[in-house]
Every structure is written in C-alpha cells, then in structure tokens.
Amino acid sequence: MPTSGFDLIVNRADLNDTRVVETPFADTPADGQCLLRVDCFSLTANNITYAVAPESIGYWNFFPSDVDGHGRVPVWGYAEVVASAHPQVPVGKRVYGYLPMSTHLMITPGKVNDFGMLDTAAHRQLMAAIYNQYSFTDTDPAYAPEFEGIISLLRPLFTTSFLLDDYHRENACFGASQLVLSSASSKTALGMAYLMSRDKPEGLSIIGLTSPGNVAFTESLGVYDQVVTYDAVTTLPRNATAFVDMAGNADTLRDVHAHFDDRLMNSCRVGLTHWQNTSNFVDGLSGGPKPAFFFAPTYAQDRIKDWTPAGFQKRVGAASAAFFGAANDWMKIKTAQGPTAVQSTYVDMLNGRIDPSIGHVLSMAD
Numbered sequence: 001m002p003t004s005g006f007d008l009i010v011n012r013a014d015l016n017d018t019r020v021v022e023t024p025f026a027d028t029p030a031d032g033q034c035l036l037r038v039d040c041f042s043l044t045a046n047n048i049t050y051a052v053a054p055e056s057i058g059y060w061n062f063f064p065s066d067v068d069g070h071g072r073v074p075v076w077g078y079a080e081v082v083a084s085a086h087p088q089v090p091v092g093k094r095v096y097g098y099l100p101m102s103t104h105l106m107i108t109p110g111k112v113n114d115f116g117m118l119d120t121a122a123h124r125q126l127m128a129a130i131y132n133q134y135s136f137t138d139t140d141p142a143y144a145p146e147f148e149g150i151i152s153l154l155r156p157l158f159t160t161s162f163l164l165d166d167y168h169r170e171n172a173c174f175g176a177s178q179l180v181l182s183s184a185s186s187k188t189a190l191g192m193a194y195l196m197s198r199d200k201p202e203g204l205s206i207i208g209l210t211s212p213g214n215v216a217f218t219e220s221l222g223v224y225d226q227v228v229t230y231d232a233v234t235t236l237p238r239n240a241t242a243f244v245d246m247a248g249n250a251d252t253l254r255d256v257h258a259h260f261d262d263r264l265m266n267s268c269r270v271g272l273t274h275w276q277n278t279s280n281f282v283d284g285l286s287g288g289p290k291p292a293f294f295f296a297p298t299y300a301q302d303r304i305k306d307w308t309p310a311g312f313q314k315r316v317g318a319a320s321a322a323f324f325g326a327a328n329d330w331m332k333i334k335t336a337q338g339p340t341a342v343q344s345t346y347v348d349m350l351n352g353r354i355d356p357s358i359g360h361v362l363s364m365a366d
C-alpha cells in the first residue's frame with residue numbers, strides 16, 4: 001500500500017529556491033530492498049559544499065528528485081529499517097550513513113556483514129563507495145545513543161580533517177613553517193587544527209582565517225597559534241606557507257596567492273563554505289602553485305590500502321574519540337523537527353547565518 005513522506009528539494013540553479021514536496025513510496029519493499037525511516041541528520045557547511053561542488057563529483061546523483069532541475073542535498077545521520085525484503089537486514093536495525101533531507105529512503109542492501117551494508121542501487125555505483133556504506137549501530141564501537149547528535153555532526157567532517165592532517169604530515173607540510181586554514185571556525189578546519197596542534201611539527205605555526213564575528217570563538221578553542229580576519233591576510237609574515245582552503249572564496253584565494261607569492265609552498269582546496277564567490281578560481285592568481293582539489297574519498301582509499309580497512313578504522317577511531325571529547329566541551333547542539341524547520345535551517349546555513357558554536361541536528365518528521 002503506498003505511503004507518503006516528505007522531501008526537501010533544492011533548485012540546482014538557485015540554491016536558495018527550496019520546496020517541501022510530498023513523496024509517495026511503497027511501504028512493502030521489492031525483493032532485496034529495505035525502507036529506511038530517516039530519524040535525524042546533521043546540517044553543516046559540509047553539506048553546502050555538496051550542493052555547490054562541481055557536477056563531475058556527482059553529489060547530486062545520490063538522491064535524485066522527480067522534479068526537473070531539482071535534487072536532494074546529501075546529509076549524514078541515523079535511520080531505522082522499518083520494512084525489509086532482505087533476509088540479512090531485519091526490521092528495527094538502526095544505521096548510520098549518507099541520507100537525503102527526507103523522511104524515508106529506499107535502499108538495495110548488498111555486501112551485508114556484521115558491521116554494516118552497502119546500498120547497491122544502480123544509480124549510486126558510479127560514486128565513491130564510502131558514501132554508500134551504512135554502519136549498524138549495534139556493532140559500531142564508536143556508537144553511543146546519548147552522543148548521536150555530536151557523532152552525526154562531526155564524524156564525516158572529522159574523517160576529512162584526519163585525512164588532511166595525514167596528507168600534510170606525509171608531505172612534511174610541503175616545507176612550510178606556517179599552515180594557514182580558511183573558514184577556520186568550520187568543523188573540518190577545527191578538526192584538522194586540533195590534530196595538528198596535538199602533535200605539532202617543530203617550528204610550525206597554525207593560523208586561522210575567519211570572519212570578524214567568529215574570531216573570539218575560534219581563538220577560544222586554543223587550536224590556532226593566531227587567528228586573523230580575511231582582510232588581514234597581508235599582515236601575516238611572508239614565511240613559507242601551506243594553505244588549506246576550506247572557504248572556497250575566490251577573493252581570499254587570490255589574496256593568499258598574491259601575498260605569499262613564491263613563499264606559498266602548497267595550495268589545497270577542500271571546501272566551498274563561501275560558495276557565493278567561487279567563480280574563476282584560478283583567474284588572476286599570481287604566485288604560488290596552482291590550487292589542487294583534495295578529494296577525501298580518493299585519499300582514504302589509498303590509506304586503506306596502506307593500513308588495511310581495520311587499521312584505517314582504528315586510526316580514525318582513536319583520533320575521533322579524542323576530538324569528540326574535546327568538542328563536547330564547546331559545541332552546543334540544537335535540535336529541530338519538521339519540514340519548515342529543516343528548510344529554514346538549510347537556507348540560514350547556505351547564507352552563512354549560523355553560529356559556529358552550535359551544531360544543528362534535524363528531522364524532517366514532525
């Protein structure tokens with residue numbers, strides 16, 4: 001018998017143009033399928049990066065919409081199996097993974113084991129496998145029901161932080177004596193700065209770039225040696241510098257390249273939190289190497305080969321536990337339910353109207 005749920009869909013040509021649509025689905029899955037009820041998910045600047053990333057990366061392909069020109073922005077969170085036609089996935093199983101801003105999601109489980117499963121739906125197979133993995137919470141050593149909010153907020157972001165930290169250590173910070181991170185108050189930047197500051201390479205200074213309203217908060221965390229506003233880039237010493245660009249603001253990128261010039265040892269593009277000014281990234285750049293995009297899933301696959309899957313999870317898990325414990329002291333979690341709340345929080349996040357000390361955990365269900 002058909003059942004209706006709700007999706008938040010976004011106009012891909014105008015990210016501020018959103019609609020909540022009622023979506024029918026079969027509450028009796030076809031053979032081999034499972035119906036997930038999306039219970040909660042986090043919404044962060046990382047999700048805005050998914051929306052504005054180049055078409056070639058394919059984030060819009062995970063959760064397509066029937067409405068022409070629209071799609072569902074991916075998020076990370078928790079869901080429960082409420083109907084199953086798969087012998088290895090019982091009703092009531094709780095999972096963590098990649099979800100749409102919706103009330104429900106139909107998946108086709110494959111490679112099911114004691115710890116999780118993949119969604120093997122055909123349209124998802126061209127994208128990185130890490131996004132198709134769903135972990136079973138009852139066998140996940142990192143799971144604690146009382147910390148669902150903070151895990152949902154930080155787990156996917158912190159994996160990128162961990163990989164960026166490893167990437168820079170493996171390359172001896174490209175010979176730099178200072179590491180500069182834009183969007184320094186973002187959770188991914190804070191995670192990287194936290195890791196780097198815990199075991200900081202000798203002689204390295206960690207500098208955060210942020211907006212004036214976020215300076216006090218960013219300084220208070222103690223993970224940066226110095227925090228400056230974007231318009232103060234030219235006040236920084238012209239020492240050998242590695243730049244990690246979480247903001248994706250074209251003006252900031254040009255300012256950094258122009259100021260450090262031949263002292264810019266590496267320019268690493270990660271996020272697009274300043275999505276409004278992302279056009280013509282390399283136009284007008286003077287000095288320094290050409291910015292290179294850091295795609296975490298690709299780097300993760302290389303590290304999994306080096307360390308084995310179990311070794312990779314062990315390293316990420318140990319680092320995660322430390323950061324989650326530290327973040328629990330400064331992050332306030334705000335929960336909200338219902339399509340209207342999700343829609344308004346998304347628009348606020350899109351337009352930079354979010355306090356970085358607050359983590360948003362949402363549900364489309366009222």
